[in-house]
Amino acid sequence: MMNLYTIIGALIFLVTLAVIMMRPYSISEALASSVGAVLMLLGGYVHPGEAVSVLLHEWNVYGFFLGLMAISALADQAGIFEMLAYRAGRWARGSALRLYLAVFVVGTGITAFLSNDATALILTPVVYSLVTRLRLPVMPFMFACTFIADTASFLLPVSNPINILILNAFGGGLPTFLGYLLLPGLFCIGLNIALFVWLFRSDMKFNYSPADLPELKLPRRQFFYFTATALVLIAVAYITASAMQLPLSIVALCGSGLLMAGAIRYRCLNVGRLTGEITWSLFAFITGMFILVRAVENLGLMAAFGRLLLNLAGDSPLKTLLLTAGGAALGANLINNVPMALVMVSVLKTAGTSPVIEAMVYATILGADLGPNLTTVGSLATMLWLLILRRKGLEISTLKYFQLGVTVVPIMIVVGSLFIWLRL
Amino acid sequence: MRVICAIGQRGGAELIQRLVEMAGDKAVCLLLHVIDTGPRHGLEHYLRGPLHRRPYHGRPSHETAFRDAEAAASRAVIEEALAAAKQAGLKAEATVKEGEPGEIIVQVAREANAVLIVMWAREGAAGHPRLGPASVGHTARFVIDHAPCDVLLLREKDV
Numbered sequence: 001m002m003n004l005y006t007i008i009g010a011l012i013f014l015v016t017l018a019v020i021m022m023r024p025y026s027i028s029e030a031l032a033s034s035v036g037a038v039l040m041l042l043g044g045y046v047h048p049g050e051a052v053s054v055l056l057h058e059w060n061v062y063g064f065f066l067g068l069m070a071i072s073a074l075a076d077q078a079g080i081f082e083m084l085a086y087r088a089g090r091w092a093r094g095s096a097l098r099l100y101l102a103v104f105v106v107g108t109g110i111t112a113f114l115s116n117d118a119t120a121l122i123l124t125p126v127v128y129s130l131v132t133r134l135r136l137p138v139m140p141f142m143f144a145c146t147f148i149a150d151t152a153s154f155l156l157p158v159s160n161p162i163n164i165l166i167l168n169a170f171g172g173g174l175p176t177f178l179g180y181l182l183l184p185g186l187f188c189i190g191l192n193i194a195l196f197v198w199l200f201r202s203d204m205k206f207n208y209s210p211a212d213l214p215e216l217k218l219p220r221r222q223f224f225y226f227t228a229t230a231l232v233l234i235a236v237a238y239i240t241a242s243a244m245q246l247p248l249s250i251v252a253l254c255g256s257g258l259l260m261a262g263a264i265r266y267r268c269l270n271v272g273r274l275t276g277e278i279t280w281s282l283f284a285f286i287t288g289m290f291i292l293v294r295a296v297e298n299l300g301l302m303a304a305f306g307r308l309l310l311n312l313a314g315d316s317p318l319k320t321l322l323l324t325a326g327g328a329a330l331g332a333n334l335i336n337n338v339p340m341a342l343v344m345v346s347v348l349k350t351a352g353t354s355p356v357i358e359a360m361v362y363a364t365i366l367g368a369d370l371g372p373n374l375t376t377v378g379s380l381a382t383m384l385w386l387l388i389l390r391r392k393g394l395e396i397s398t399l400k401y402f403q404l405g406v407t408v409v410p411i412m413i414v415v416g417s418l419f420i421w422l423r424l
Numbered sequence: 425m426r427v428i429c430a431i432g433q434r435g436g437a438e439l440i441q442r443l444v445e446m447a448g449d450k451a452v453c454l455l456l457h458v459i460d461t462g463p464r465h466g467l468e469h470y471l472r473g474p475l476h477r478r479p480y481h482g483r484p485s486h487e488t489a490f491r492d493a494e495a496a497a498s499r500a501v502i503e504e505a506l507a508a509a510k511q512a513g514l515k516a517e518a519t520v521k522e523g524e525p526g527e528i529i530v531q532v533a534r535e536a537n538a539v540l541i542v543m544w545a546r547e548g549a550a551g552h553p554r555l556g557p558a559s560v561g562h563t564a565r566f567v568i569d570h571a572p573c574d575v576l577l578l579r580e581k582d583v
Contacts (some may be wrong), residue, residue, distance in 0.1 A: 125486045128467055133493040135433040135500065138463050206434070212500065214493070 006299050009045045012036055013296050016288075021335050029336065030281035033288025037295075045295035054294050055287060060249045064164045065282060067252025071234065072118040073277035074259040077268065078227035079218050081126045084110070086216045089130055096136050097197070097204040103127055103141060104193050107148035112155045113235045116369075119149035134208040140200035151192040151412070153369045155185045158238045158248055162341045162368050165286075169345045170361050174242040180362035180423050184416035188370065191415075195408055223266040230258050286338060293342040302343070303350040310351065317356050317424055321363045321417045328367025329413055341368045359424050366416045373409050427451040428538045429505070429516075430458070430529045430567070432547035433497065436505035442578055443542050444512040451540075452515050455505045456532055459494050459522035494522070526566030534572045541567060545577040554580055 016036030020029045040046050046054075075081070088102035111119045124145040131141045153160035157167055157177055167177070197204060218224050234255035241251045263269035296302060309327070313320035324344070331340035344364040351357050427447075429439055436455070443451070468487075502518045509516035521528045533541050546561035560568075560577065568575050 125467060125489070128463075129486075129489040129493040132490070133496050135497050137433075142463070142467065212496075214496065 006301075009040070009043065009295060009299050010301060012039050012043070012045075013292055016292060017335050017339060020339065028281060030284040030288070033285050033292060033339075035288075037288040037291035040291055040295035045298060046291055050294065051291050054290050058168065058286075058290055060168050060247045061161070061165055061286065062283060063247070063249025064158075064252050065161055065286070066278070067249060067254075067256045068115055068118075068158075068161065069278045070256035070274065071231075071252060071259060072114050072122060073274055074256065074263060075114065075118075075227055075231060076122050076277075077263070077270065077273065078220070078224050078259075080224070080227060080231065081110075081122050082216065083218070083224070083228075085123070085126045085130045086213065089134070089213045090210065094207045094210050096206040096208065099131075099134075099136070099208075100140065100144060100197065100200070100204060101193070103144050104148055104189075104196075107145055108152040108155070108189055111149050111152040112159050113231070113238065115158060116149040116153040116160045119152075120146050123149075130214070133214050134212050136206055136208055137200075137203045140196065140203050143200075144196060147192055147196070147373055148189070150370060150373045151188050152185070154181045154365055155189075156238065157242050158252075160369050162337055163365055164248060165338070165341050166345055166361060166365055166368070169349060170358075171245065172358070172361070173245045174239065176358075177242070177362070180359065180420050181365065181416075184366060184412075184419040187415055187419065188412045191408065191412060220266055220268050223262060223268045226262040226266065227259060230255070230262060233258075289339050289342055293339070293346050296343075297346045297350070302346040305343075306347040306351045309347065317359070318417070318421045320356060321359055321421050322414065324360045325363040325367035325370075325413050325417045325420075326410075328364045329371030329409065332368045332371035337368045337372060340371075344368070355424055359420050363417055363420050366420065367413060370409055370412050370416070373412075425451050425539045426536055427453050428529065428533050428536065428541045429453050429455050430525070430541060430543040431455060431501055431505050432457070432525070432544065432563075433501065435544055435547065436501055437508035439542060439544065439578060440505060440508040440512060440514065440516075443576075444514060446576075449513045449515075453509060453517075454532070454536055454538070455502060455509065455516055455518040456529060457498050457501045457505075457518070457520050458525040458528045459498055459520065460525050461522050462524065464490055464494075526563045526570070529563070529567050530570045530572070538573050540574050540576060541571050542576045542578065543567065545579050 013036065016032055019027055019032040023029070023032075037051075041048060041051060084106045085103075088099060088106055092099035092102050107119045107123060110123055124142060127141050127145055128138060131138050150160075154163060157163045157174070234251065237251045237255065238248065240246075241248055260269060260274075293302075309323065310320065313323050328340055328344055331337075331343070341364065348357055348360055348364070351360075427443070429436075429443065431439060436457075440453070440455075443453075467490075498520045502520060506516060506518055519532070521532065529541060529543070532538075543564055544561075545559060545564050547563070559579070564575075564577055568577070
């Protein structure tokens with residue numbers, strides 16, 4: 001029997017999620033989740049001591065977010081992204097189609113090792129400038145960058161901070177991760193590329209003159225080479241650390257330290273720019289979410305939700321996996337993928353351990369990573385397309401983006417879940 | 425007679441050849457290229473939004489890079505078109521503006537007292553039929569609805 005105390009707790013949680021989802025009066029997500037967390041603390045839903053221990057337990061997540069943002073920002077400052085785009089332009093030798101494929105390859109590589117946001121937020125503008133300069137249609141390339149940022153984000157644990165958020169709660173080494181998600185990942189990337197090339201086939205007929213490629217200015221050549229080498233080392237360290245189940249935040253933080261040392265050595269460290277490129281409010285947002293989710297967990301609501309999920313699926317593992325991945329994808333769209341991932345983590349933690357639960361963890365990763373492609377709402381990486389869509393003159397692109405999401409994501413979720421089920 | 429040739433990212437030279445084929449070389453042309461700021465503004469919003477890494481605040485370089493790319497591209501557009509006009513013996517001058525292409529084309533036509541606007545029915549023709557519904561792009565559609573003068577829409581010849 002739900003009492004008033006439980007109902008108020010649930011309401012605080014739901015209202016916070018609603019504010020994050022709709023952002024009335026431009027209230028930021030960080031503010032909404034912080035206020036929600038403070039209310040939970042004041043209401044005694046989470047003991048302050050418990051809150052501190054919850055947050056300390058998540059040090060790996062905080063460290064990873066920080067290190068990752070710093071690495072991306074420094075790599076950007078060194079000109080790595082410009083160089084990759086320029087190389088892609090050279091390699092394509094004047095063919096829009098070849099350039100398109102090259103952008104997918106670069107996007108996949110950057111997403112795999114520097115995470116989805118590096119592709120969505122740093123590669124996208126670089127590609128935009130290149131494509132504008134070459135007088136090719138920009139929209140297909142914009143779609144390519146933002147989509148591949150999500151589609152390639154379950155190739156490795158480091159490809160999306162959401163993966164770290166989920167794996168931090170359940171452990172699981174690289175072989176297990178790849179065992180569940182490598183085939184779905186390759187399938188989804190292949191499908192993404194094939195479908196986009198087909199959809200934008202008329203735009204792909206264009207040619208550009210390689211002489212139009214902008215001259216590449218590398219302001220500090222030595223820093224560039226240093227950074228390129230350091231990034232390769234970081235990539236190797238990520239894979240080694242995932243394989244040995246070491247905390248990835250240590251690699252991210254050491255990696256960013258190494259890049260920063262290089263920047264100091266070559267006198268290129270711009271502290272103001274670096275701190276400006278790190279979204280500090282993200283930490284307030286996830287802190288608030290950790291506390292909110294723990295509060296609801298304390299009320300026993302997550303366990304109830306978990307039982308509901310398992311009951312819904314009955315005794316069919318495939319159905320369970322489809323529901324999990326589909327639910328995570330929908331939730332990531334409706335609210336935001338961070339709270340969605342945390343809710344699923346909490347639900348699965350209370351559901352005990354079994355091979356099916358383990359597979360459900362990876363189905364959650366699949367859904368929460370891919371989901372943001374479904375519509376324009378809902379992810380750290382795609383939330384903002386909404387603003388583009390509201391502008392007049394881009395209606396065709398809006399519709400196309402929506403159709404793309406609606407057609408391609410369910411296929412990816414279903415086939416991805418099938419692969420995970422086969423692995424069971 | 426004063427004619428506005430509205431040229432997008434591509435196809436400027438062909439547009440001028442076609443105009444000369446139809447109207448001879450007596451027209452006085454204003455070659456107009458409008459940099460469509462829509463996608464750039466969309467991208468800027470996208471990069472700046474809630475909970476994003478906000479590379480934008482610390483990164484004036486993106487903005488500079490966008491503008492450099494647009495300037496270089498529009499220079500190339502205009503050079504191609506001017507070369508074609510010269511070859512055809514057409515009297516032409518060129519101007520580059522930025523904004524919503526349809527609105528700017530109409531505005532320039534009004535200011536220049538143009539008698540005719542020449543443009544492609546749809547630029548790029550990406551995934552759209554050459555004839556029939558959706559064969560006229562939204563810029564051309566806006567221009568036919570609002571132009572203060574006659575409008576000549578060119579369609580791609582082949583297919």
